Amino acid sequence: MTGTGNINPKVQAIIASLKDKPGALLPILHGIQDELGYIPPETLPAIADALNLSRAEVHGCISFYHYFRDTPPGKHTIHLCRAESCQAMGSKALEAHVKSRLGIDYHETTKDGAFSLEPVYCLGLCACSPSMQIDEAVYGRVSLxxxxAAIKEAEAMA
Structure with missing residues (x-):
């Protein structure tokens, strides 16, 4: 494998352990993100080389799937539901409030590194719309x- 000189040894191990599996790209990307919280851009050449893909193909996969990040996540990740039930119950106003309150858009992290905002397309709480998740905690009937209050609670846990 070429281009791995400055790559995190854990990333090298993930690539080496999964590269020979059928359809290895997604498991490798998941493995790296599970380990580091994101997929550093400098890992793309090593992934591409190991799988005999172009860097553009690897980047295309990362950018296609909203789950993958190419920047470090904030201390807390907020997943805001954008599914139809939540939209019908006012999630558009909630979304505007969240973005304004945090000063970020989807797939971004606050300047202080405290929060990342990610869209999700169903949390399974349709009867309690609108819903969101902050880290592992799920919230239903979320109002502004x-x-x-949830943000203040998460900040206090720092």
Whole structure:
């Protein structure tokens, strides 16, 4: 494998352990993101070389799937539901409030590194729409006020 000189040894191990599996690209990307929280751009050449793909093909896969990140996540990740049930129950106003309150858009992290905002297309709480998830905690019937309270609680856990 070429181009691995400055790559994290854990990333090298993930690539080496999965590269010979059928359809190895997605398992490798998941493995790296599970280990580091994101897929550093400098890992693309090593992934591409190991799988005999172009860097553009690897980048295309990362950019196609919303789950993958190419920047470090914030300390807390907020997943805001964008599914139809949540939209019908006011998630557009909640989305505008969240983005304004945090000063970021989807797939971004606040300047202080505290929060990342990610869209999700169903949390399975349709009867309690709109919903969101902050780290492992799931919230239903989220209002602007309950969002603000949840953020304050997450900040206090720092």
């Amino acid at each position: 006020e309950s969002f603000d």
